[in-house]
Amino acid sequence: MTSVSQANETELVTRAQGGDRNAFSELVRSHAQGVLHVIYRMCGDMSVAEDAAQETFIQAWLQLRSYRPGSSLRNWLYRIAVNTAVDMLRKEKRILPGAVEDLRLTDPQPGPEAMAANSERAETVQEAVLALPDASRAVLVLREYQGLSYHEIAEALDIPVGTVMSRLNYARKLLREKLEVQLFLFAEAENV
Amino acid sequence: MSDHILELLGAYLDGELHGGQLRKVEAHLEECQNCKEEVQSLQTLSAALRSAPVPNFLAPERLAGNVVLRLPRTPAKPMSHRVLEIGWWVAPVGLILTWIFLSTTLWVSNFVTTANELGLLSNVAAELVSGSSMEAYWSGTLGQFGLLAGDSLQWAEATEAFTRTTLPQITWQVSIALLYLSWMAIWWARHTRQEPNGLR
Numbered sequence: 001m002t003s004v005s006q007a008n009e010t011e012l013v014t015r016a017q018g019g020d021r022n023a024f025s026e027l028v029r030s031h032a033q034g035v036l037h038v039i040y041r042m043c044g045d046m047s048v049a050e051d052a053a054q055e056t057f058i059q060a061w062l063q064l065r066s067y068r069p070g071s072s073l074r075n076w077l078y079r080i081a082v083n084t085a086v087d088m089l090r091k092e093k094r095i096l097p098g099a100v101e102d103l104r105l106t107d108p109q110p111g112p113e114a115m116a117a118n119s120e121r122a123e124t125v126q127e128a129v130l131a132l133p134d135a136s137r138a139v140l141v142l143r144e145y146q147g148l149s150y151h152e153i154a155e156a157l158d159i160p161v162g163t164v165m166s167r168l169n170y171a172r173k174l175l176r177e178k179l180e181v182q183l184f185l186f187a188e189a190e191n192v
Numbered sequence: 193m194s195d196h197i198l199e200l201l202g203a204y205l206d207g208e209l210h211g212g213q214l215r216k217v218e219a220h221l222e223e224c225q226n227c228k229e230e231v232q233s234l235q236t237l238s239a240a241l242r243s244a245p246v247p248n249f250l251a252p253e254r255l256a257g258n259v260v261l262r263l264p265r266t267p268a269k270p271m272s273h274r275v276l277e278i279g280w281w282v283a284p285v286g287l288i289l290t291w292i293f294l295s296t297t298l299w300v301s302n303f304v305t306t307a308n309e310l311g312l313l314s315n316v317a318a319e320l321v322s323g324s325s326m327e328a329y330w331s332g333t334l335g336q337f338g339l340l341a342g343d344s345l346q347w348a349e350a351t352e353a354f355t356r357t358t359l360p361q362i363t364w365q366v367s368i369a370l371l372y373l374s375w376m377a378i379w380w381a382r383h384t385r386q387e388p389n390g391l392r
Binding site: 021024025026028029030032033040041046049050053054061062122125126140143144145149150165166168172175176179183186187190 | 199202203206208232233234236237238239240241242243244245246247249250252253255256257258259260262263264265
């Protein structure tokens with residue numbers, strides 16, 4: 001991920017707000033990975049995530065002048081990304097099983113058995129995450145995968161911090177119920 | 193095992209508890225085996241989630257290139273945030289100025305009316321304030337036709353005077369107060385939205 005300093009980012013935003021496409025392109029490069037990951041965790045499909053990420057940045061360009069420079073650009077982009085992912089899923093009307101193939105491509109385990117076992121586990125976890133309600137899944141994704149604090153999630157999703165906490169508790173409760181066996185096996189494997 | 197503590201365990205693991213709540217949860221975990229297991233279970237879930245890999249996406253440069261190709265010429269004209277922001281702060285000032293203006297007008301009107309009734313004003317000034325007379329119209333008319341008399345007429349005149357003068361005053365003052373309180377409530381909600389709720 002290309003990283004730009006806060007001061008540089010502010011300058012890039014100002015230039016992009018004035019219509020500078022090169023400056024906006026720089027911002028896209030800087031935040032591409034984060035946005036792709038958020039959307040992928042929300043929808044579970046690589047190609048959908050790439051399309052939705054492009055749509056996210058186009059929406060960001062269209063709304064750029066409404067962005068307030070004092071706030072976090074990353075969180076602002078994540079909000080658009082989450083909404084775009086949810087819209088895409090509604091349009092697609094499906095949770096995409098293609099994610100399993102996507103995961104096999106990058107599985108670091110060398111052996112075929114380990115690859116199969118990890119892919120199966122990843123698939124089960126992915127399915128459980130994708131089965132969560134949109135609102136809870138968004139909070140979980142931003143916390144668990146992107147590592148945002150509760151305040152940052154509240155800012156990104158424009159919800160109170162208390163709601164972040166309750167949605168996160170709810171998502172974790174559902175996941176633990178669905179993944180009880182897998183979590184037991186995972187804990188066993190971790191302890192070996 | 194307290195439900196209240198259970199609700200805080202996720203926030204505890206996420207490092208979102210501070211002060212008294214953090215100490216409370218830490219003290220509880222010292223003595224509650226169930227909650228300790230609960231924390232371990234949450235840690236396992238978190239590790240399982242984070243262990244799920246992500247595929248190799250488009251390189252950021254290529255994604256940026258694709259995005260730039262699809263961009264409209266310039267960012268769309270947005271709603272002007274500055275205008276909205278100024279309007280937001282002008283609203284309560286406008287309400288207060290309106291209240292001051294109406295109150296002053298009313299006070300002057302009452303003062304002139306009283307002075308006129310006491311005969312302190314010249315004829316010209318008296319003509320100017322004649323429109324503010326509190327004379328009851330419909331009750332007087334009904335009285336002329338003999339439909340109201342005595343106590344009933346007095347009651348009708350008092351009611352009419354109330355509805356024509358006091359009631360509108362109460363209505364506009366309450367309206368302004370409600371609008372102002374609504375603005376304050378919205379302001380408060382906007383500023384407390386980001387505040388921690390039960391975490392600190």
